[in-house]
Amino acid sequence: MSIKPLARVTVEPKSTATSCVIWLHGLGDSGDGFAPIVPVLNLPKNHGIRFIFPHAPEQAVTINQGYVMRSWYDIKSMDLHNRADMEGVLASEKAIHVLIQQQIDSGIPADKIVLAGFSQGGVVSLFTGLRFPQKLAGILALSCYLPTADKLPDNCHTANKQTPILQNHGEQDDVVPISSGVMANKLLIDAGYHATWQAYRMPHSVLPEQLSDISAWLVNTLLK
Template sequence: MKHLMWNKPIALLTVTFPVTPFFIVYFRESSTPRGPDSMAARSFVLWLHGLGESGPANESIKTFFTAPEFRNTTWSFPSAPSKPVSCNYGAVMPSWFDIHEIPVAAESPKDEDGLLKAVQNVHAMIDQEVASGINSENIFICGFSQGGALTLASTLLYPRTLGGGVVFSGWVPFNTSMLGQIPPGAKQTPFLWSHGMADSTVLFEAGQAGPPLLEHAGINCEFKAYPGLGHSISMEELLYLESWIKTRLRSSS
């Protein structure tokens, strides 16, 4: 899906991408410093891109996070596998799961089977960081558009409490029956949900439908609407995200 950071299109819905093997490319970059600050708590931010994008194309996002609290943050920008996408007439492109129609509305058809396979891969990435010694409550999952939808499902179905789940221009990619599968620990994970009110790719009403579902399940969700913003991420959103994560980082692992 089109991601218009700094008004520069990154991917078009109708572009056909070359076929690549079915696997997730896992780009993991550490920003661990030398010296006294290296004793501070470690944290991990996983960023999930939108339809047709790639992980490396989003790596510049981490340059907005300049506060000292992020000196021991590891960033990961994985790439989705390439597969046929129904809304693009079967064109092959990087996609976490299938999308049946564009624009995405609250009642659009859902590919739950494909979604759950992608969730398993995200959980494997989180497990790797927990095994390395990072406190799960210092792990933040963020995603734009299709990546935001995957962020929602992955965070809700993870068995531990995470630092937070952050959805940009996303939607609810599963039926409400899946809410009954949320583990107790996941219900303690806070969410930040941002959506442009001028979004014509993932309709604002599709994003707006998400937070009430979370609140009904007893999950804390902060919803921020951005008038005039289309299907993109603004600098204002990223600056707020930095503050939002910073206030939730635990002081020790």
């Protein structure tokens, strides 16, 4: 069965695109929510990075009284061990695979593609990146957790065992407890992944200082 491509916001570089960042938004947001960060990153003038900000499909979300909103998967409860609807996570993973393949078909190799995401989008980016069968340039997981809670996902692929993973989290996060991000980081480190952890004095959000650090990481990951 074919998968309908996700609608998205695409921000093209001034020069020919030679790499790509696919950035997934959080619950109830849209690709429009993060697209304005591109100029704020202050990347080198001719960076050649295409940014894609897809819109999650609209669906009912259990913890929000069943209201329909953009969501990468249903959130069933606040309990980390029973939070993510895995059927929805797997469906989103397939949709992200389509996005990645579109970039590969356009001439950008997998190892020049970064999967990034905030909150729920970070969950999907991390899950998808760990299982993806081709080497990616990097995985950026912001204020998120592993949908499999206290274990790594099944069928993690060796292709991304050496891929740089940057995890950021807010010390005052009252939406996704920092402990869940720390747990994911420990699991990754213990399994031999190249995961870097950075906490910031912030709630469930993104800071200018953090974006500066992310910019430096993207330059090091995609432009060197």
